[in-house]
Amino acid sequence: MINDNDVIDTLTGLESFLLLVESGSLGLGNVAGVALATNNSDGRPFVAVLDDNHQLLLGRWVTQDVFDNGKELVRLGAKKRH
Template sequence: MNNELDIIESLEELEQFLISVEAGGLGLEGVEGVGMATNNSDGRHFVAVFNSSHKVLLARWITKEVFDNGKDLVRNGPRRTH
């Protein structure tokens, strides 16, 4: 992951992360999607930003609570605007 200490711990933090991605505030180019997944080696959950080739542009660790409750937020996008 990009920063082992930078963990998204709440749905509000996840929403802010998604808003930043949509607004281009993270300096990422070619963003095509966002998804949540589980690391096969240690079982930790993360949210990742992908390009059109499904290459990970940025990933952040998330807590189990955020993984369990943030799926609709990732699927449907943030409620707030940039």
């Protein structure tokens, strides 16, 4: 589920989103990971919250700049950077 109105356009915004996911504040169950990905139909980049079956639980569109520069933040997680 990706809401077209929610676009993460800064690395700070991406970090805030990751902290919400990591803390459980979004109320998502069975979260197994987070990934940056692109939409198969139009190539638009997004951050995906995945369950242990690699199914999309929640997604947020990201700008190309966040996609290009946020990979380490997603790989390491926001909590581990502080």
